Amino acid sequence: MELVCAAPAPVLVPVVGGGAFPVHRVYCVGRNYAEHAQEMGHTGREPPFFFLKPADTVVFVADGQTGEIDYPTLTTNFHHEIELVVAIGVGGSGIRAADALRHFYGYAIGLDMTRRDLQNDMKKQGRPWCIGKAFEQSAPIGPIHPLARTGELTRGPITLQVDGQLKQKGDLSDLIWNVAETIEHLSAAWVLQPGDLIYTGTPAGVGAVTRGQVMEGRIEGLGELRVRVR
Ligand code: MN
Numbered sequence: 001m002e003l004v005c006a007a008p009a010p011v012l013v014p015v016v017g018g019g020a021f022p023v024h025r026v027y028c029v030g031r032n033y034a035e036h037a038q039e040m041g042h043t044g045r046e047p048p049f050f051f052l053k054p055a056d057t058v059v060f061v062a063d064g065q066t067g068e069i070d071y072p073t074l075t076t077n078f079h080h081e082i083e084l085v086v087a088i089g090v091g092g093s094g095i096r097a098a099d100a101l102r103h104f105y106g107y108a109i110g111l112d113m114t115r116r117d118l119q120n121d122m123k124k125q126g127r128p129w130c131i132g133k134a135f136e137q138s139a140p141i142g143p144i145h146p147l148a149r150t151g152e153l154t155r156g157p158i159t160l161q162v163d164g165q166l167k168q169k170g171d172l173s174d175l176i177w178n179v180a181e182t183i184e185h186l187s188a189a190w191v192l193q194p195g196d197l198i199y200t201g202t203p204a205g206v207g208a209v210t211r212g213q214v215m216e217g218r219i220e221g222l223g224e225l226r227v228r229v230r
Contacts, residue, residue: 001147003159004093006037008056009056009158010013010022010023011023011055011056011058011144012060012062013058013087013108013141013197014060014062014142014143014144015106015143015144015145015146016063016143016144016145016146016149017037017146017149017207021087021105021106021144021195022195022227023055023058023115023195023196023197024055024193024194024195025052025055025056025146025190025193025195025196025197026052026053026054026055026058026139026187026196026197026199026202027050027051027190027196027197027198027199028047028050028051028052028053028112028196028198028199029048029049029050029053029082029182029199029200029201030048030050030051030196030201031046031049031172031173031176031201032048032175032176032177032182032200032201032202033159033170033176033201033202033203033204034174034176035170035174035203035204036170036201036202036204036205036206037176038204038205039204039205039206045075045176045177047185048176048177048181048182048185048186050185050186051129051130051133051137051187051201052134052147053133053134053138053199054134055114056136057131057134057135057136057138057139058139058140058141058197059137059138059139059140059141059227060140060141060142060143061140061141061142061225061226061227062142062143063223063224065226066214066226066227066228067140067225067226067227067228068227068228068229068230069113069137069140069227069228069229069230070136070137070230071210071211071230072115072135072136072137072138074118074131075115075116075117075118075126076116076117077100077115077117077208078113078115078206078208078209078210079113079114079115079116079205079206079207079208079209079227080111080113080160080162080167080168080206080209080215081111081112081113081114081168082109082110082111082158082159082160082168082202082203082215082217082225083109083110083111083112083160083199083200083201083202083218084107084109084153084172084175084179084199084200084219084222085107085108085109085141085160085198085200086104086106086107086179086182086183086196086197086198086200087104087105087106087107087108087144087196088104088105088183088192088193088194088198089103089104089105089194090102090103090105090194090197090221091103091191091192091193091194091196092187092191092192093187093188093190093191093192094187094188095183095184095187095192096176096184097173097180097181097184098185100179100180100181100183100184101147101152101180102146103183103192104179105146105147105148105194105224106144106145106147106148106149106198107144107145107147107150107153107219107221107223108141108142108143108144108145108197108207108222109142109167109217109218109219109223109224110139110140110141110142110197110199110217110221110225111139111140111141111215111217111227112133112138112139112199112202113134113137113138113139113140114132114133114138114206115131115132115133116132116206116208116226117132117205118131118132119131119132119133120132122220122228126141128165135156139197139199140205140225140227141197141225142222142223142224142225142226143223145221145222149223150221150222152220153172153220153221153222154172154173154178155171155172155173156171156172156219157169157170157171157216157218157219158170158171158172158203158217158219158220159215159217159218159219160205160215160216160217160218161215161218162207162209162214162215162216163213163214164216167205167206167207168202168203168205168206169203169204170202170203170204170205171203172219174203175200175201176201177201179200182198183198186198188221196230209229210229211229211230212228212229213228213229214227214228215227215228215229216228
């Protein structure tokens with residue numbers, strides 16, 4: 001059948017060692033490091049919760065390059081959130097944490113860019129977060145490292161610098177819900193598909209960036225992700 005308008009281009013994230021990962025959905029976990037939960041005004045181990053970004057919000061940045069994203073419309077408080085991203089290679093629903101690893105394809109470094117002022121307005125009014133979270137270029141990502149190369153990542157520093165100044169610092173071992181537990185919860189609510197990405201939450205130290213600033217995220221074993229705000 002003939003298409004009646006232009007089909008969306010597939011969203012592809014290159015894989016270290018060759019090939020490309022086709023993005024299906026982008027799931028994000030809210031408040032998954034204790035200190036960040038506290039800085040957002042919460043405490044304790046509340047059940048994990050999720051939001052989504054459309055696949056075409058993903059912006060790939062190659063290793064050793066500085067990617068660029070536009071400062072978005074409507075905000076005066078554009079926040080960085082550095083996150084470990086898990087790429088799903090094998091789909092499923094009702095996945096138990098103990099079986100989660102066989103659904104992984106690999107890992108990447110990602111940024112869950114946020115229009116914090118809009119997100120906060122929506123929170124106050126009990127409205128959906130979409131306008132604060134799911135906008136163009138809001139999900140920069142580095143190359144995907146296959147699990148076969150990295151092994152399971154359960155500890156190690158995750159940091160973000162802005163113009164060379166350390167802003168966010170955490171350790172993967174500080175995740176409130178680890179990746180396997182996250183997959184258990186997520187796959188109870190949605191059917192995971194090959195091509196899904198999961199942004200697993202950000203450590204403390206989120207803050208605003210302005211035009212011209214360069215963010216540099218690092219996770220041990222995954223290199224770095226460098227993005228300039230245009
Ligand atoms: Mn986040």
